[in-house]
Amino acid sequence: MQQRAENTRQAVLLGAAISFEKFGYGTSSLSTILAHAGVTKGAMYFHFASKEELAHAVIEAQHQLAMNGVQAVTEQVPVALDALVFVSQEMARQLVEEPVARGGMRLTLEIGSIQGPVQRPYLDWIDSIRTLATRAAGEGDLADGIDVEALAKFVVGAFTGVQVLSEVLYGRVDLYERLAEMWALLLPAVAAPHAVERAIACAARAPRDWTVPRAGLDVNA
Template sequence: MQQRAENTRQAVLLGAAVSFEKHGYGTASLSTILAHAGVTKGAMYFHFSSKEELAHAVIDAQHQLAMDGVRTITAQVPRALDAVICISQEMARQLLEEPMARGGMRLTLEIGSMQGPVQRPYRDWIESIQLLAARAAEEGDLATGVDTEALAAFVVGAFTGVQTLSEVLHGRADLYARLSDMWQLMLPSIAAPAALERTRALALCEPRDWSVSEPEVGVSA
């Protein structure tokens, strides 16, 4: 029974994410959410009391998906600057392949404009990048004098802008290419000379699915 209830909850969340992505928070209705979820109204109300509660649950699920990727990459990629690049690529992959990520991303912007900023996902992402940037400096992969706090905020802000422009102009069809361009422009300013060739090559690689076990990325020294 517990597993069935969890399956139903996940179905409602996924249906809500798809509906919010397609219609936006203001236009999406409970009927469209139910249609995408394939559950009854009673089943939905057993887990969520309102559209607003559902929207925040989708944002939380998207945030969890993103942070799971951050933790996996941080644990598997030996060099911290490489991990920062891989995290941005994983965020792009999630936006292209995961309805929860797309629904949550749209909601973060729309809910924030109506009810005040949704800050936690961005703050957690910035904090994770800052920790990696500090480690990258210790590993000698950052150029001398790079402010790791400013770098973390800039990386998150740049990615947010790149993915938004890619969505508006091309439905995110060119997201990987635009993300690669972002890194090719940024890395000469932030990477130490010894790390530049390696990191620029990594930024050109096709993103991988980090839920699938593969050999470590990058080099250990």
């Protein structure tokens, strides 16, 4: 019974994410969301009272997915600088493969115009990158004098814009390639000389789903 309710909730969230991605917040209606969710109106209202509540639930679901990605990569990649690169690749994979990530990303950019800015996902994301960058500095993998705070903010900002541009111009089919280029341009300035090539090679690797743990996989193979 509880499982069935959870399944319904997930179906509504997915329908809402697809609808918000397609139509934006302002133009999405509860009926377009219902049409994409494939549940009854009663089932939807059992879980969510309004479009606003749904929008915040999609943003929260995307945020949870992103934080799971950070945690999975951090647990599986011992070298912090490499983990930092793989985290951005996992964020890209989520945008390419997960409707909730795309819906949440659009909402985060858009709903702020109606209800004030949605800051927490960005702040938590910057925190995660700052933590990894601080570890990378401790491991001797950052160039001398790199401002870790500035780097964390810039990586999150640059990723956000690179994916916007990739979405607008090419429907995100070039996102992994643009991201690899971003790291190839940036790493020679921010990584310690011995770490540059290794980290660029991480960025050029084919994306994998980090949130699905694979026992025994050597990520540095």
